[in-house]
Amino acid sequence: MPSMLLGHPFGTITDVLTHALAGLKPLRGAAELGPDGDKLIIAIAEARYKADRNANLIRQMTTEPKVFASEIDSDGLVALARAGREAAAGFNA
Numbered sequence: 319m320p321s322m323l324l325g326h327p328f329g330t331i332t333d334v335l336t337h338a339l340a341g342l343k344p345l346r347g348a349a350e351l352g353p354d355g356d357k358l359i360i361a362i363a364e365a366r367y368k369a370d371r372n373a374n375l376i377r378q379m380t381t382e383p384k385v386f387a388s389e390i391d392s393d394g395l396v397a398l399a400r401a402g403r404e405a406a407a408g409f410n411a
Contacts, residue, residue: 324380328373335366 342359
């Protein structure tokens with residue numbers, strides 16, 4: 319796990335932008351924000367979405383996956399996949 323990803327600011331950025339949007343959304347379409355007010359709200363919403371997406375991607379990268387032991391029959395799994403492909407091919411014909 320890259321150490322530079324630890325302590326990333328994206329979660330905090332998401333929280334700040336969420337609070338900003340909560341305050342600005344009631345002003346949507348109002349004159350208080352000026353002629354580009356709605357564009358500002360959209361830009362903040364997009365930035366919040368991207369920060370949240372980055373936080374989730376980093377969480378996925380830095381979380382150790384759980385390993386599950388399995389005694390599945392690999393030949394049976396291959397046969398099941400083959401049967402599924404054959405059935406799907408019949409639907410597309």
